[in-house]
Amino acid sequence: MAIAGIAPEVQRCCLxxxxxxPNFSDSRWRVGFSFEGGGLVNLSTRESFSQTASESLTNAAEISLPKIDTKLGACELNILQQLGSQDLPAISELSSEEMAWVKIEHLLRDYSKYHFGRSFRSASLVDALSPLEF
Structure with a gap:
């Protein structure tokens, strides 16, 4: 994605x-991810932008906030932010977070599909394989 110029912003809020x-101390904490916006969106900031725009009718038409396509928890955000690093955490350390990895994979797959306009044929093959085959 980086080579194609569509790498999502995963360290900073796009707005x-x-x-x-990631806020690991609050189990309800979430951050938004917007395909249109190009990455992460701080949900509380987005609400503030939306509220400010609705208070001022002249600005309401000018401000177009990106759609939130999915929400990520702290664990998922942590994984997403580490994908660009040289060393990823060992699989044994992350076995309890397997579902988070799957969510990130699908998020990046859908993000790519949004920007490229087509899906990866190999993704269907990966979905068809049993986890035990890896």
Missing amino acids: TQKAIA
């Missing part, structure tokens, strides 16, 4: 450019 860090 404010402020860094976003």
Whole structure:
């Protein structure tokens, strides 16, 4: 995706450019991910932008907020932010987070499909394989 110029922003909010860090202390904490916006969106910031726009009718037409395609928890955001690093955590350390990995895979697959306009044929093959075959 980076080579094609469509790598999503996974470190900062696309609206404010402020860094976003996973909040592991609040199990209900979420961050938005927008295909249209190109990555992460701080949900509380988005609500503030929306509220400010609705208070001022002249700005309401000018401000177009990106659609939130999915919401990520702290564990999922942590994995997503580490994908670009040289060393990923060992699989044994992350076995309890297997579903988070699957969600990230599908998120990036859908993000690519949104930007390229087509899906990967190999993704169907991967979906058909049993987890035990890996």
